Amino acid sequence: MSARPGQQQQGAATLLLVLGLVLLATLASAWSSRAILIDLLASQGMTRAAQARLAAQAALATAEATLLQYEASTPGKNPFVRQTQTCPTDLKGMQWQCSVLPLPAHPQGGSWSALLARDLLKAPHVWQIRASASGPDRLGQARARLRASVFMPVIAPRPTDASDAALVINGCASEGAGSMLQVCPLSRGSQACTDAPAGTAILNHFVPDTDKNGSISTSERAACMALAPGSLPAGGALHSPDSPSQRFPCNRAAWRSVFGNISPEQIRAWSQAQEDQGLHHLSQPARSIWWIDSPADWTRQLGSAQAPVLLVFSSQACAVRCPRIAAGVQIHGTVYADAGCDDEKMRGWQAGHVQGQVVVEAGLPQLSGNSQIWAHPHAHAAYNLHWPVGIDPGRVQRVPGSRTEDTQ
Amino acid sequence: MKQARQASGMAMVEALVASALLGLGLLGATRLTTHALDAALRTRQEVQASALAAEALDCAVARRDPCPASTQRQQHGTTYTVSVQRTPVDANLTAVQAQVQWPAGAMRPQHSLVWQTRVSAMPGPLGLSSP
Numbered sequence: 002m003s004a005r006p007g008q009q010q011q012g013a014a015t016l017l018l019v020l021g022l023v024l025l026a027t028l029a030s031a032w033s034s035r036a037i038l039i040d041l042l043a044s045q046g047m048t049r050a051a052q053a054r055l056a057a058q059a060a061l062a063t064a065e066a067t068l069l070q071y072e073a074s075t076p077g078k079n080p081f082v083r084q085t086q087t088c089p090t091d092l093k094g095m096q097w098q099c100s101v102l103p104l105p106a107h108p109q110g111g112s113w114s115a116l117l118a119r120d121l122l123k124a125p126h127v128w129q130i131r132a133s134a135s136g137p138d139r140l141g142q143a144r145a146r147l148r149a150s151v152f153m154p155v156i157a158p159r160p161t162d163a164s165d166a167a168l169v170i171n172g173c174a175s176e177g178a179g180s181m182l183q184v185c186p187l188s189r190g191s192q193a194c195t196d197a198p199a200g201t202a203i204l205n206h207f208v209p210d211t212d213k214n215g216s217i218s219t220s221e222r223a224a225c226m227a228l229a230p231g232s233l234p235a236g237g238a239l240h241s242p243d244s245p246s247q248r249f250p251c252n253r254a255a256w257r258s259v260f261g262n263i264s265p266e267q268i269r270a271w272s273q274a275q276e277d278q279g280l281h282h283l284s285q286p287a288r289s290i291w292w293i294d295s296p297a298d299w300t301r302q303l304g305s306a307q308a309p310v311l312l313v314f315s316s317q318a319c320a321v322r323c324p325r326i327a328a329g330v331q332i333h334g335t336v337y338a339d340a341g342c343d344d345e346k347m348r349g350w351q352a353g354h355v356q357g358q359v360v361v362e363a364g365l366p367q368l369s370g371n372s373q374i375w376a377h378p379h380a381h382a383a384y385n386l387h388w389p390v391g392i393d394p395g396r397v398q399r400v401p402g403s404r405t406e407d408t409q
Numbered sequence: 410m411k412q413a414r415q416a417s418g419m420a421m422v423e424a425l426v427a428s429a430l431l432g433l434g435l436l437g438a439t440r441l442t443t444h445a446l447d448a449a450l451r452t453r454q455e456v457q458a459s460a461l462a463a464e465a466l467d468c469a470v471a472r473r474d475p476c477p478a479s480t481q482r483q484q485h486g487t488t489y490t491v492s493v494q495r496t497p498v499d500a501n502l503t504a505v506q507a508q509v510q511w512p513a514g515a516m517r518p519q520h521s522l523v524w525q526t527r528v529s530a531m532p533g534p535l536g537l538s539s540p
Contacts, residue, residue, distance in 0.1 A: 012423040019427040023434025030441040037445045041452045048459055055466065055526040059504075065529035066502035108504070109525070151531065398532045 049136055049143035054406065056111055056134035057145040064102050064115035064130045068151060069397050080117055081274065088118055089131070096122040096286055098278050102130070111136045121275050122289050126156050126386055127400060150403035154395050156271060158388045159381055160261030165358070166201035166240070167376035171248065171255040172344050172364020173208065173225035176232055183373040184228070186237030193356070193375040194235045200376060202237030203228075206254035207342075207364070210245035217243055225364075251342035255362045259335070263384065268292055268313055271384075289334075289383040293318050298325045299353070304333030304383075309357055311383040314338045319346050323361075326353030328371040333357055335380050356380075454520065457484050458509040462524040465493050465507040470528045487511050501530040 071079070081100045088099040102115040113134035119125055127150050135144040167186050168174075176182045183194060184203060190196030208217045208225045222241045233239075246252070256265075272292035280288035282303055289310050291303065294317040304310035312332055314324050316339040323338045323346050330353040340346040340363035347363045352372035357380030388394050389401075461482060468476040479492040489511045496504045506525040513520045 012420070015423055015427050016430075019431045019434075022431060023438075026435055026438035027441075030438040030445070034441055034445040034448075037449045037452070041448055044452050044456045044459075048455070051459060051463055052524060055524055058470070059525070059527035062527040062529040063502060065531040066499065069501040069529065069531055396532070401533065 046143070050145065052136045053111075053134055053143040053145035054147075056107065056109070056113055056136060057132050057147040057406070059108075060104060060113035060115050060132035060134050061130055061147045061149055063104050063113075064117075064132055065149075065151065065399075067102060067104075068128065068130075068153065071153065071397060079270075081119070086116065089116070092118055094286060095278060095280055095284055096120050098274065107134070109136070121271075121278055121280065122286055124386060125271055125274065126153050126388075126394075127151070128153050129403075146407040148403070148405045148407075150400035152388075152392055152394070152398050152400060154397065156267050156384070156386055157262040157264070158394050159263065159385045163261060163381065164201065164204045164258045165376060165378075165380070166204040167237070167358060167374050168203045168365075169206075169255045169259055169358065169360040170203065170365055171206045171252075171342055171362050172347075173227070174203065174205070174365040175227040175367055176229065177349060177367040177369050179370055181370045182228065182232040182368055183375070184233055184237075185235045185373075185375045187376045187378060188235060193377075196235070198235050198237035200237065201240055202233055202235075202376075203239045204258065205239070205241045206252075206258065207246060207248045208241050215245065217241070217245055248342045251362065253342075253362060255360050256337070256339075259337070259358070259360050259381075260384075265313075265315070265339070268311070268384070269315070272313070293324065296321060296324055298327060300327045300330055302331050304331075304357075306333055306356070306377070306379065309334030309377070309379050309382050312336045316341055322346055322348075323350060325349075325351040325369070326355070327351070329354060331356065333377070334383050335360065338362065451520075453485070454487055454511055455522065457487070458489060458511060458520070458522045459524075461489055461491050462507040462509045462522055465491050465509075466505060466524060466526055469493050469495065469505045469507070470526065498527065503528050503530075 080102050081098055086099045086101045088097045092099065097118055098121050099116060099118045102117050104113060104115055107113050111134060113132065116131040118129045118131065119127060129148060129150045131146065131148050133144060133146040135142065165187060167184050185194040186198045186202040187200035188196035189199045203226065205226065208222055210217060211221055211224070225241060226239055268290060269292045272290040275288045275290055280286070282288060282301055287308055289308065291310060291312045292315060293299070293313060294315050296318050303312060310332065311334055314337065318324055319338060319340045323340050326332065326336070328351065332353060332355045334357045336352070336355050336357070337360045338347065338350070340361060342363050344364040344366050347361060348366045349369050350365055351369035352359055352374050354373040356375045357377045359374045392398065476493070479490070482489045482491060489509055492508050494506045494508070496506070498504050504525060504527050506523060509522045511520050
């Protein structure tokens with residue numbers, strides 16, 4: 002009555018075969034679906050990364066647009082003044098100043114930020130923007146970072162024809178009794194004051210027309226530059242104007258011949274930024290720009306041949322009498338005294354030992370002894386910033402080739 | 410004779426059960442494969458649309474010419490419509506949006522992808538060297 006055992010086994014075998022075929026088909030489908038799912042996830046990851054990159058680009062553009070509104074003359078608008086920030090670890094050294102640039106809310110609900118960084122010693126006019134962004138949460142955690150640098154008109158370039166004379170004055174010079182004054186121009190060899198001169202010793206922008214004849218005679222020039230030959234041990238040219246000029250109101254001829262379009266406000270802001278950053282004469286690296294408003298005499302050594310400084314005694318410091326530099330105090334770099342074309346503020350002045358350049362916005366009557374002023378080829382390095390050809394230093398613009406990106 | 414008929418009936422039932430099982434299994438596998446192929450097609454179209462959106466945004470950001478506001482591109486049998494829109498945010502900033510649309514099929518609405526970024530009015534230098 003029942004089926005034979007062979008027939009029962011045939012049915013079980015058929016069932017197993019069918020189950021095996023179904024399993025095979027399912028596995029094949031699952032395998033192809035898995036490959037497709039991986040492709041899908043990969044493409045979604047690429048999409049998230051691309052969108053994060055676009056968001057970072059938008060953050061960078063927003064930061065650039067904010068900087069375009071920057072006004073160098075308004076300290077409150079300087080983003081470095083408003084918010085300081087610890088710099089990223091790859092920006093090593095006290096000279097790096099960083100600040101968060103506030104951005105409006107991300108339009109698509111993601112997050113973005115922009116960090117500004119600049120080197121206060123070598124390139125305060127090159128601001129690095131570091132923008133980072135991530136998409137909204139539904140897009141996952143893709144994050145993109147973009148970097149770009151812009152030139153900012155915070156410091157004008159030093160003029161290419163700036164004077165390299167050891168002493169630049171805007172009036173007549175004489176030396177006090179018993180003076181051991183030394184004014185030495187750039188030399189052809191390595192020994193200042195002994196090797197042959199290679200430049201101008203003194204550049205004077207103002208000689209009074211004492212006889213009122215409308216011209217400056219040789220005797221008037223000689224009377225104006227009443228320095229003993231011993232005060233110019235290496236010789237060098239003495240340049241004075243051939244025709245009379247007006248000095249009042251103070252024409253700032255000495256400043257313009259050395260600093261060109263760099264304004265005192267720019268130098269003061271630069272000095273303040275270095276001070277706020279904690280740079281000083283003993284820090285590593287050392288401060289390079291010193292704007293001094295105090296009338297006290299200067300007694301601190303500053304700079305070195307490798308790291309010269311710019312020391313400015315402001316009109317405030319020179320309100321009554323410009324600060325003297327103590328005897329034997331060495332300054333490597335440029336010293337400027339803003340005497341406002343008033344010779345009396347410089348009477349009996351003392352220069353210490355300046356290896357670089359001394360610029361005085363007045364004459365130097367009875368220049369004190371123990372003043373050594375030796376020209377040095379790196380005298381202007383502290384404020385001689387790099388401005389590539391084609392860059393307009395008067396406006397904000399991108400640094401070519403500075404853009405890099407990093408997507409995670 | 411009766412045994413033979415019984416055996417034949419059993420074989421028919423087994424064959425029907427096996428066929429039903431096989432049919433169900435293959436139907437499931439086919440549906441899975443169809444979904445996978447659909448997802449693959451969608452992925453390919455989205456990748457293609459992303460590439461077109463990126464290209465359009467690059468063009469708009471780099472201000473290359475010609476950089477048309479709207480174009481149609483045929484890729485692997487699919488027609489993509491790419492449109493770029495610029496919206497000023499302020500005097501120095503412009504939002505740029507690229508939208509890519511492509512047909513999804515008779516039963517579905519049109520697919521669309523929207524990417525956006527911003528571009529500033531910051532000028533580039535005339536020189537080539539950097540500090």
